[in-house]
Amino acid sequence: MNGTHLQVRNLSVWYGDRRVLRDVTLDIPDRRITAIIGPSGCGKTTLLKCLNRLLETGEDVRVQGQVLVDGEDIYAPRVEVTHIRRKMGLLSQKPQVLPMSIYENVAYGPRIHGERRRRELDRIVEHYLKVASLWDEVRDRLHGPAASLSIGQQQRLCLARGLAVGPEIILGDEPTSALDPRASQNVEQRLGELKRDYTIILVTHILRQARRIADHVIFLYLGEVIEHGPLKEVFGNPRHDLTRRYVEGEIS
Amino acid sequence: MNLRLVRDRAARRGFQALTVLCCVLVLPILGGLAIRSGPVLKTQPLWRVLFSSDWSPTQGQFGLLPFLAGTVYVTLLAMLIAVPVSLLTAIFLSEYASRRVCRCVLPLVDVLSGIPSVIYGVWGTLLIVPAVSALAGLGGSYSSGYCLLSGALVLSVMVCPFIIHVAREVLAAVPRGVREASLSLGAGKWQTVKRVVLRRAFPGIVAAVVLGLSRAFGETIAVLMVVGNVPVVPRSLFDPAYPLPALLANNYGEMMSVPLYDSALLFAALALLVMVVAFNLAAKAVLGLARSEAA
Numbered sequence A: 001m002n003g004t005h006l007q008v009r010n011l012s013v014w015y016g017d018r019r020v021l022r023d024v025t026l027d028i029p030d031r032r033i034t035a036i037i038g039p040s041g042c043g044k045t046t047l048l049k050c051l052n053r054l055l056e057t058g059e060d061v062r063v064q065g066q067v068l069v070d071g072e073d074i075y076a077p078r079v080e081v082t083h084i085r086r087k088m089g090l091l092s093q094k095p096q097v098l099p100m101s102i103y104e105n106v107a108y109g110p111r112i113h114g115e116r117r118r119r120e121l122d123r124i125v126e127h128y129l130k131v132a133s134l135w136d137e138v139r140d141r142l143h144g145p146a147a148s149l150s151i152g153q154q155q156r157l158c159l160a161r162g163l164a165v166g167p168e169i170i171l172g173d174e175p176t177s178a179l180d181p182r183a184s185q186n187v188e189q190r191l192g193e194l195k196r197d198y199t200i201i202l203v204t205h206i207l208r209q210a211r212r213i214a215d216h217v218i219f220l221y222l223g224e225v226i227e228h229g230p231l232k233e234v235f236g237n238p239r240h241d242l243t244r245r246y247v248e249g250e251i252s
Numbered sequence B: 001m002n003l004r005l006v007r008d009r010a011a012r013r014g015f016q017a018l019t020v021l022c023c024v025l026v027l028p029i030l031g032g033l034a035i036r037s038g039p040v041l042k043t044q045p046l047w048r049v050l051f052s053s054d055w056s057p058t059q060g061q062f063g064l065l066p067f068l069a070g071t072v073y074v075t076l077l078a079m080l081i082a083v084p085v086s087l088l089t090a091i092f093l094s095e096y097a098s099r100r101v102c103r104c105v106l107p108l109v110d111v112l113s114g115i116p117s118v119i120y121g122v123w124g125t126l127l128i129v130p131a132v133s134a135l136a137g138l139g140g141s142y143s144s145g146y147c148l149l150s151g152a153l154v155l156s157v158m159v160c161p162f163i164i165h166v167a168r169e170v171l172a173a174v175p176r177g178v179r180e181a182s183l184s185l186g187a188g189k190w191q192t193v194k195r196v197v198l199r200r201a202f203p204g205i206v207a208a209v210v211l212g213l214s215r216a217f218g219e220t221i222a223v224l225m226v227v228g229n230v231p232v233v234p235r236s237l238f239d240p241a242y243p244l245p246a247l248l249a250n251n252y253g254e255m256m257s258v259p260l261y262d263s264a265l266l267f268a269a270l271a272l273l274v275m276v277v278a279f280n281l282a283a284k285a286v287l288g289l290a291r292s293e294a295a
Helices: A044-050 A080-085 A102-112 A118-131 A134-140 A151-162 A182-194 A209-214 A231-236 A241-248 B004-024 B026-036 B038-041 B046-051 B066-094 B097-115 B119-136 B148-172 B176-184 B189-216 B220-224 B244-251 B261-294
Strands: A008-015 A018-027 A031-039 A061-069 A088-092 A169-173 A199-203 A216-221 A226-228
Touching: A018 A044, A031 A044, A031 A102, A044 A169, A061 A134, A088 A151, A088 B004, A088 B176, A102 A118, A102 A151, A102 B189, A118 A134, A118 A151, A118 B046, A134 A151, A151 A169, A151 A182, A151 A199, A151 B176, A169 A182, A199 B148, A209 A231, A209 B189, A216 A241, A226 A231, A226 A241, A231 A241, B004 B026, B026 B038, B026 B261, B038 B046, B038 B261, B046 B066, B046 B261, B066 B097, B066 B148, B066 B189, B066 B244, B066 B261, B097 B148, B119 B148, B119 B220, B148 B189, B148 B220, B176 B189, B189 B261, B220 B244, B244 B261
Parallel strands: A031 A199, A031 A216, A088 A169, A169 A199
Antiparallel strands: A008 A018, A008 A061, A216 A226
């Protein structure tokens, strides 16, 4: 199987009668940060959620086409979805900590997947909290409730929690939108470091953020991919008029 | 002064007065019951009234133990049946059922909670009592069917809709993002429900159970119709029982010529009230503890 970890083929999504994604075909480059940009309501989050089949949890949703993760179509019938979701960590707009301690949040995933050894769990928790650069701030209160952390810390905790199940891909749905500038910067830095080992896909409506950290850009407009390619091409030399107008701030 | 300000202030004062009135209403109820139950406490000590099982008003013996025991047994047994059923139903409705199923089932649940309790009583007499009697026969013992188990069964059916309704709403209020967070880590649906959703909803679920419990404590007529009403402490599920509300409903206003009888009944009412309030306060404490832990 050549090609990338994550490929989207002719993907269309309907909410009831409304078609929110039209025939999307993409290869997401490995070990890069890919930003999905576009105006509000153009299907950015829908596209992201399709990638780990979180979409089916809603009702009246119809999905057509394929999403291939390591060559396996995740929308094929009788696919066991949990091992696919495990390959992807999710960062949502508002950090969603689980109702348990900081330690338990990170240990949750490994526990679900059968890790019982206390020492191994301790190691995992410490390791990934360090990767998310949260360890020094929480090492003394690992067993305190996760909800007591600041919102920026919570987002980094969610990052550590996602990484702890050993994914290959990180999905971020405007992961900095609820954070203050300093916390945002911290999360952006972490993502910048993580792209050495992970494929990162980021929904963002902040063009400057895309410019700062993305290597690759997908421009969605009303459910269609208008243009995608390396950052420099899409921002510096857009092929499509809509893209030009969007990146220049004419439409938003 | 500006007319709008005056109106504003009047509205505020009005609401304040009404709020105070509602809160204060408990005091005359408690006070009235306490004063009127004084005479019986003068003739015999408190512990004797509460813990003696000798109930013979004509001899001046007012032991409430059979009634206290009847109330506690019927209520707890009913909750034991109702809570698992209701919680599993609520979990199914909020986590698994399609929207169409919910649209059909939820109104039915609400209809159940709106049925007058006499009807539950009649239904219990017609159906549950003979069934329980037959069940006792199978076990080799005789029972008329008017017994503790019948009371608890009827009561549990009455309490279920309340617990289901509140528990489902509590579960539905758990944010979708938390579920997605758990699913995206590769957790299965049931793992997510068990470890995350229920945990997050726990304080609300306690509240739902308590709501059902306080209703069960006070429920009178339906229980009275099937429970047998014999003033002895029940020894088995198939023995008759006599809960406090039934005692009051059956006797208050009659036999008032017996000295101290009315005072004893009002003391029984006070005991019931104190019991319900105590359970509620205990539940509040548990709730507070659960909240601080879940946060």
